[in-house]
Amino acid sequence: MAKQHLVRSYTKKDGTRVRSHMRKNPARQSSVDSSTIIGAIVLVVVVLGVITGVSKFTSSGAEEPAADSSLIWKSNGLTFTRVDSSNTTVCFAHAYGGVREFLVSHPCSALSRALFEATDDSGHQMLVAVSWTDMPTAEYAGQLREKTDKPGTGNITELSKESNKYPGVPFTGKHYASTVNDRTTVVAQAEPLLKAPSADLLKNTAMLALSATRP
Numbered sequence: 001m002a003k004q005h006l007v008r009s010y011t012k013k014d015g016t017r018v019r020s021h022m023r024k025n026p027a028r029q030s031s032v033d034s035s036t037i038i039g040a041i042v043l044v045v046v047v048l049g050v051i052t053g054v055s056k057f058t059s060s061g062a063e064e065p066a067a068d069s070s071l072i073w074k075s076n077g078l079t080f081t082r083v084d085s086s087n088t089t090v091c092f093a094h095a096y097g098g099v100r101e102f103l104v105s106h107p108c109s110a111l112s113r114a115l116f117e118a119t120d121d122s123g124h125q126m127l128v129a130v131s132w133t134d135m136p137t138a139e140y141a142g143q144l145r146e147k148t149d150k151p152g153t154g155n156i157t158e159l160s161k162e163s164n165k166y167p168g169v170p171f172t173g174k175h176y177a178s179t180v181n182d183r184t185t186v187v188a189q190a191e192p193l194l195k196a197p198s199a200d201l202l203k204n205t206a207m208l209a210l211s212a213t214r215p
Contacts, residue, residue, distance in 0.1 A: 099154035
């Protein structure tokens with residue numbers, strides 16, 4: 001029930017006499033005005049934004065990297081996982097034999113190398129070395145491929161020889177594939193790691209690795 005208070009008799013300006021009577025107390029205005037409400041809403045939005053941003057970070061404080069689809073890919077029943085990679089513009093320093101001599105006299109534009117673990121559904125595991133050598137012209141790229149294809153003329157140094165990833169796995173050149181894409185010579189080699197994969201499987205693995213994503 002609303003509270004009331006006594007209003008004593010008084011005379012209006014026009015001379016009318018008003019008797020004493022009871023009057024309801026006026027409703028109390030809320031102490032929270034519109035500016036306060038707006039401020040509270042803004043604060044909530046800011047807090048939610050901070051929480052969302054924090055959720056993107058790991059416990060160490062670093063932002064979680066997006067998954068890189070080029071690290072793992074599948075082809076013809078094989079799963080390739082990139083375990084190491086390297087990029088440079090000094091190609092001859094990462095080549096040997098006649099291939100090195102060719103790159104000294106015909107400098108490349110860029111060289112990328114990668115190591116992949118390749119596994120099939122039967123559990124055979126192979127190590128694959130792939131190189132991408134950019135030459136100034138498509139003609140030079142073709143000549144470089146001819147050098148690498150010929151036995152005993154050297155090759156681009158397999159990354160395992162300069163990396164801590166599988167340094168003890170020798171690449172023999174027996175399971176080899178190559179191609180030329182415009183001015184880029186791509187070379188791939190495969191060697192066994194687990195469960196003695198067949199020569200045909202190793203050769204097929206090297207062929208498939210030619211389509212790997214360049215690091």
